[in-house]
Amino acid sequence: MLREIRPAIVLLLVLTAITGLAYPLAMTGIAGAIFPAQAQGSLIERDGKVVGSALIGQEFKDDKYFHGRPSATLAPDPNDSTKTVSVPYNAGNSGGSNLGPTSKALADRLKEDVDKLKAENPNAAVPVDLVTTSASGLDPDISPEAAQFQVPRVAKARNMPDDQVKQLVASSTQGRLLGLLGEPRVNVLALNLALDRAAAK
Amino acid sequence: MTVIGWFQIILFCAIIIALTKPLGWYMTRVFNGERTFLSPVLRPIEAGIYWFSGVDERREQHWLTYTVSMLLFHIGGFLIIYGVMRLQAVLPFNPAGQGAVAEDLSFNTAISFITNTNWQNYGGESTISYLVQMIGLTHQNFLSAATGIALAVALIRGFSRASMRTVGNFWVDVTRCTLYVLLPLCVVYTVFLISQGMPQTLGDYVEATTLEGAKQTIAVGPVASQVAIKMLGTNGGGFFNANAAHPFENPTALSNFVQMISIFALGAALTNVFGRMVGNQRQGWAILSVMGVLFLAGVAVTYWAEANGTSTLHALGLTGGNMEGKEVRFGIVASSLFAVITTAASCGAVNAMHDSFTALGGMIPLINMQLGEIIVGGVGAGLYGMLLFVVLAIFVAGLMVGRTPEYVGKKIEAREVKMAMLAILVLPLMYLGWTAVGVVYPAAVASMANAGPHGFTEVLYAFTSATGNNGSAFAGLTGNTFFYNLTLASAMFVGRFFMIIPAMAIAGSLAAKKSIPPSAGTFPTTGGLFVGLVVGVILIIGGLTFFPALALGPIVEHLAMNAGNVF
Numbered sequence: 001m002l003r004e005i006r007p008a009i010v011l012l013l014v015l016t017a018i019t020g021l022a023y024p025l026a027m028t029g030i031a032g033a034i035f036p037a038q039a040q041g042s043l044i045e046r047d048g049k050v051v052g053s054a055l056i057g058q059e060f061k062d063d064k065y066f067h068g069r070p071s072a073t074l075a076p077d078p079n080d081s082t083k084t085v086s087v088p089y090n091a092g093n094s095g096g097s098n099l100g101p102t103s104k105a106l107a108d109r110l111k112e113d114v115d116k117l118k119a120e121n122p123n124a125a126v127p128v129d130l131v132t133t134s135a136s137g138l139d140p141d142i143s144p145e146a147a148q149f150q151v152p153r154v155a156k157a158r159n160m161p162d163d164q165v166k167q168l169v170a171s172s173t174q175g176r177l178l179g180l181l182g183e184p185r186v187n188v189l190a191l192n193l194a195l196d197r198a199a200a201k
Numbered sequence: 202m203t204v205i206g207w208f209q210i211i212l213f214c215a216i217i218i219a220l221t222k223p224l225g226w227y228m229t230r231v232f233n234g235e236r237t238f239l240s241p242v243l244r245p246i247e248a249g250i251y252w253f254s255g256v257d258e259r260r261e262q263h264w265l266t267y268t269v270s271m272l273l274f275h276i277g278g279f280l281i282i283y284g285v286m287r288l289q290a291v292l293p294f295n296p297a298g299q300g301a302v303a304e305d306l307s308f309n310t311a312i313s314f315i316t317n318t319n320w321q322n323y324g325g326e327s328t329i330s331y332l333v334q335m336i337g338l339t340h341q342n343f344l345s346a347a348t349g350i351a352l353a354v355a356l357i358r359g360f361s362r363a364s365m366r367t368v369g370n371f372w373v374d375v376t377r378c379t380l381y382v383l384l385p386l387c388v389v390y391t392v393f394l395i396s397q398g399m400p401q402t403l404g405d406y407v408e409a410t411t412l413e414g415a416k417q418t419i420a421v422g423p424v425a426s427q428v429a430i431k432m433l434g435t436n437g438g439g440f441f442n443a444n445a446a447h448p449f450e451n452p453t454a455l456s457n458f459v460q461m462i463s464i465f466a467l468g469a470a471l472t473n474v475f476g477r478m479v480g481n482q483r484q485g486w487a488i489l490s491v492m493g494v495l496f497l498a499g500v501a502v503t504y505w506a507e508a509n510g511t512s513t514l515h516a517l518g519l520t521g522g523n524m525e526g527k528e529v530r531f532g533i534v535a536s537s538l539f540a541v542i543t544t545a546a547s548c549g550a551v552n553a554m555h556d557s558f559t560a561l562g563g564m565i566p567l568i569n570m571q572l573g574e575i576i577v578g579g580v581g582a583g584l585y586g587m588l589l590f591v592v593l594a595i596f597v598a599g600l601m602v603g604r605t606p607e608y609v610g611k612k613i614e615a616r617e618v619k620m621a622m623l624a625i626l627v628l629p630l631m632y633l634g635w636t637a638v639g640v641v642y643p644a645a646v647a648s649m650a651n652a653g654p655h656g657f658t659e660v661l662y663a664f665t666s667a668t669g670n671n672g673s674a675f676a677g678l679t680g681n682t683f684f685y686n687l688t689l690a691s692a693m694f695v696g697r698f699f700m701i702i703p704a705m706a707i708a709g710s711l712a713a714k715k716s717i718p719p720s721a722g723t724f725p726t727t728g729g730l731f732v733g734l735v736v737g738v739i740l741i742i743g744g745l746t747f748f749p750a751l752a753l754g755p756i757v758e759h760l761a762m763n764a765g766n767v768f
Contacts, residue, residue, distance in 0.1 A: 003255075003265065004269065004270045004273060005273065006254065006255040006269070007254045007255055007256045007372045008270065008273035008274055008276075008277055008376065009277060010255065011250065011254040011256065011274075011372055011375075011376065012274060012277040012278065012281075012344075014250055014253060014254060015250075015340070015343070015344060015375075015379060016281060016336060016340045016378070017649040018379075019339065019340045019343040019344070019379065019384070019430075020335050020336035020337075020339055021335065021336060022386075023339070023384065023387070023426060024339055024423045024426040024427070025335075027388070027391045027395075027401055027423070027425065027426040028390075028402060028403055028423055028426070030392065031391075031401035031402070031425065032402070033429055034395075035392075035395045037294070037398055038395050038396065038397070038398045038399065038400070039395055039400055039402050039425075039650075039670045040400065040402055040407075041400045041402070041403065041407055041421045041422070041449065042398050042452075043409070043419075048477075049410055049459075050407060050408070050409045050410070051409055051411060051412055052409045052412075052417060052419070052750070053409070053410055053419055054398070054449055055398050055408070055448040055449060055452050056417075056419055056449070057448075058409075058411040058412070058413075058415075058417055059411065059413070059415065060413060062413055062655030063411065065412065065413070067484055069529070079324075085206050088536070089417065090417075090418075090493075091419040091420060092326055092327060092406065092416060092418045092419070092420050093324065093326065093416055093442060094325075094326070094442045094443035094446075094447045095442050095443050095676070096354060096443065096446070096525075096526045096554035096557060096676070097525065097554070097557065098526065098539060098554055098555060098556035098557060098650055098675070098676050099525065099526075099556075099557055099650075099651065099677070100557060100560075100651040100655035100675075100677075100758075100768060101312065101511040101512075101513065101523070101557070101558070101559045101560055101655070101667075101757055101758070101762055102511075102560070102653055102654070102761055102762050102767050102768050103202070103650075103651050103652075103655065103656055103767065103768065104767040104768055106513065106525065106557075107228075107513045108766050109656065110513060110514070110517055110519070112645060114517045114518075114519070115376045117530045125520070126517075126518070126519060126520040127519065127521070128510075128514065128520065128521040128522070129521070129529050130525045131519065131522040132523075132525040132526075133525060133526065134445030134446070134526070134527065134528050134529070135443055135526045135528050135536075135551070135553045135554045135557075136443035136445070136446040136447045136448060136528065137245045137443065137528055137531075138447065138448055139446055139448070139528050139529055141528075141529040141530050142529060143521075143529055147735060150249075153369030157469075164662060171246050176205075176452050176454065177453070177455055180205065180208065180455075181209060181454040181455060181458050181535075182453070182455075182457070182531065182532070182535065183261075183529060183530060183531065183532035183535075185529045185530055189412070191317050194414070195485020196412070199715075
């Protein structure tokens with residue numbers, strides 16, 4: 001058995017160097033050469049400033065923007081570091097609500113949000129993704145129904161015709177890959193950037 | 202449920218079946234030490250590593266030496282992870298300035314990664330540095346996966362050899378698996394993942410100013426290189442806290458689909474390696490069929506339950522299924538399918554929060570793990586787990602006809618059956634035993650996030666996942682406490698090594714036996730009768746062991762939900 005000691009140490013160190021250092025560092029180098037934008041996090045700049053990532057949702061509260069899904073992400077309480085507070089779309093600490101199907105807290109939250117949305121747009125059914133939190137808390141997308149649902153509010157806040165806003169939603173909608181994989185969706189940040197551009201014209 | 206949803210599920214299965222044979226062919230060549238198309242590049246590196254490490258590649262090991270080598274290797278791996286986590290504050294590649302990780306959390310994470318569990322009590326982007334991600338976690342993702350595959354190959358040799366004292370050389374198997382199988386696949390896979398939008402950088406976290414003027418700190422890092430091996434090696438430990446639900450860790454529907462395939466690919470291929478090594482590929486396909494039957498049953502239940510939604514959603518007129526804790530780009534079907542795959546294999550990556558699944562939708566992942574993760578299973582671990590059940594099934598068949606049971610030319614005798622039972626019984630002892638403690642010990646009770654039966658399920662899920670070396674969680678449970686860090690670590694340790702040691706003892710005992718040619722009285726192990734028998738044995742043993750616990754958790758919760766109760 002004693003002769004197994006040397007491989008246990010040396011082989012472990014060699015394989016650590018290969019898989020733990022050489023491999024990730026080489027891949028980082030290759031990434032920077034072929035896909036630099038993706039490797040950095042698909043960042044979006046406007047007027048030379050980073051406004052976010054195309055893949056990461058951000059919080060929208062203003063009526064003139066389309067809103068994303070509710071987010072359950074947390075951050076340490078600035079006043080007491082042993083506690084956490086709700087900070088939606090905290091891209092430094094992803095996570096979901098983890099509330100179960102028979103949770104009273106979830107039932108109460110859903111009811112409150114549904115009532116709010118019904119008051120905002122009584123003419124359409126409330127889309128389920130607009131009242132449920134995502135798994136990551138950073139979901140960049142909403143369903144096309146959830147975008148359509150918000151059109152009257154956004155159009156009113158911007159003094160734009162409903163049809164023009166609808167058109168922007170339609171052009172921002174991505175379908176299934178090859179008509180098969182994934183779900184139809186609208187990237188909220190991309191849609192809001194398109195709205196701002198349309199309004200600036 | 203939709204037609205397009207089922208089409209995605211069928212496409213997934215078809216691709217796995219199509220990959221099984223070519224991957225199995227390649228891996229068989231690798232483990233038999235034959236030349237492959239990568240040999241011109243890799244053979245000199247391999248030979249150099251053996252020379253430098255003092256490994257004689259022609260010297261084979263007795264099963265006990267093989268097992269001890271594996272244990273020594275893991276002790277070293279444990280020390281590396283524990284060391285870099287404790288010292289990360291003073292080591293390089295730490296742009297976010299993460300401080301030293303606490304002793305109990307470092308201990309838990311080190312055990313978690315050497316046992317291929319990758320339970321996440323650590324918070325990814327909020328706790329650990331890039332160096333720990335690379336040298337601690339990425340590296341151990343490779344080595345724990347290579348170890349699992351090596352052990353499965355050693356057990357297969359036990360079946361395929363006759364009258365031999367050795368089962369292979371652990372150092373050679375691990376090195377060849379890493380160099381010829383895992384690394385080349387990961388290099389190609391990483392490039393694909395980056396093309397889909399996965400970050401791969403050593404730069405700082407990004408500071409963005411949102412359209413509404415708020416500050417948003419966006420965590421990035423060397424993500425893609427870790428995710429590739431996390432999936433292929435069925436490790437599952439996330440770069441980020443939200444794991445494969447995080448848009449950076451799973452940016453598109455395509456990245457999601459390929460990630461699901463990569464969880465099953467090597468595990469399914471090992472059934473073909475088994476068939477080839479014992480001289481009849483149909484033996485491998487029979488085992489894959491057993492896995493397939495159990496898998497599709499699970500997918501159907503979870504998909505139906507999630508698409509159906511919950512009473513709370515119905516009462517508010519919300520349709521479209523249970524979207525709480527799921528991402529829009531994956532929707533109901535890809536989230537349900539992923540959950541069943543990740544727990545059937547011992548991967549444990551999640552693209553949706555299992556804690557928010559419906560009672561029955563979340564019960565299937567739990568059952569998958571309680572059956573011992575033998576439906577494809579962890580790379581290697583799934584196959585040796587399944588072979589233990591096969592040994593029992595063959596034993597039961599032998600009892601029925603009053604004849605000494607045989608499997609692929611080997612007599613299955615008292616020693617093999619005892620070892621198989623030991624491995625199969627030690628798992629429920631850990632997860633049921635610790636769950637019993639977890640639901641009464643006050644410091645543990647405080648960790649539950651949900652009240653009522655769902656809280657019980659959170660605890661049961663945690664210990665099941667740890668014992669099964671899965672690593673997925675009902676993540677509402679606060680696991681980063683002294684109690685859970687230590688008890689979960691013990692469950693992971695026992696769940697891994699008390700399965701491996703009996704499996705290796707069987708390997709050694711089988712390798713030493715003579716091979717007997719099949720006769721008219723041999724029970725055929727390639728047909729439907731055999732598949733049905735193994736499925737039956739798995740469900741009976743599993744059902745007897747954990748049905749009472751399920752009745753207290755998800756089953757009672759489902760009934761309560763239908764009665765309109767909330768907690």
